[in-house]
Amino acid sequence: MVGSDGVRLAVRTFPGPSTDAPTVVLHHGLASSQHIWDLMLPALSRTFRVVTFDARGHGRSAKPDSGYGFDHTVADTMAVLRATRARRPLLIGHSWGAMVALELAARHPRALSGVVLVDGGITRDNIGTLRGTGVDIVVTGSAVYDGKAPAENARAMLASLRGA
Numbered sequence: 001m002v003g004s005d006g007v008r009l010a011v012r013t014f015p016g017p018s019t020d021a022p023t024v025v026l027h028h029g030l031a032s033s034q035h036i037w038d039l040m041l042p043a044l045s046r047t048f049r050v051v052t053f054d055a056r057g058h059g060r061s062a063k064p065d066s067g068y069g070f071d072h073t074v075a076d077t078m079a080v081l082r083a084t085r086a087r088r089p090l091l092i093g094h095s096w097g098a099m100v101a102l103e104l105a106a107r108h109p110r111a112l113s114g115v116v117l118v119d120g121g122i123t124r125d126n127i128g129t130l131r132g133t134g135v136d137i138v139v140t141g142s143a144v145y146d147g148k149a150p151a152e153n154a155r156a157m158l159a160s161l162r163g164a
Contacts, residue, residue, distance in 0.1 A: 001053070001083045004075030005067055010034070010060035013084055014041055016049035022113070022119050023086040024048040027077060029095030029119075036094065051084045055097070071104045077104050083109060090115040104125030109133035 001011040012034060016022070024044055026037045034052035044050045054061040056076055077100060081089065089113050093101030093119045098120025103150060112135055 001080065003056060004080045005062075005064070006070055007056050007064055007072075007076065008055065008062040009076060009080060010081055011051065011053040011084065014050040014052075015046045016045060016047065016153065021047065021049045023051060023084075023089035025051045025053075025077075025081065025084075025086055025091045027053075027087045027091065027093040027097030027100055028055065028058065029093075029097050031058070032094070035059070048090075049086075051080065051081050051086055051089070070100065073100045074104045074107055077101075078108060078111065088113040090114050090116065092118065093120060094118045095120055105133065105135045109135045137155070 001009050003009040026034065026040075028034055028036045034054050037052050041050060041052075055073060057063045069161055077091075080086075088110075089112060091101045091104065091114075093099070093115065095118070098117035101115045102117060102120065114135055
């Protein structure tokens with residue numbers, strides 16, 4: 001599969017229980033690969049059509065000398081969505097992948113049904129970019145702000161997105 005700038009991306013698709021199953025796209029973290037999700041694939045594919053891919057510079061994808069900023073990584077992820085015909089999928093990002101997912105949701109809110117941000121550097125300021133976009137968001141992991149527990153922060157972020 002080809003991402004932005006003609007960079008070759010390694011993509012895998014796992015069918016769901018039916019042809020109309022919702023799609024989940026999984027984006028790994030920095031210095032990782034799509035195989036970080038392998039143990040979750042059997043459970044996820046019982047409910048969802050699942051798409052995983054190696055981001056540029058990772059795993060079996062091409063490793064260009066440049067193009068690692070959000071402009072390229074968001075464009076690559078959008079290319080994966082288009083190539084796999086993922087219509088408004090749930091995008092799940094881990095660590096750096098969570099930051100790419102958040103950026104994609106802010107730039108292209110209509111492309112996603114929601115995002116799950118796992119252990120990313122999420123703050124009240126950067127998550128506020130999604131206010132009013134209609135994108136559902138769940139934050140989990142150890143990336144906390146204000147010294148509170150992750151679940152408490154997730155509730156606070158969701159409340160702030162809803163304007164509460």
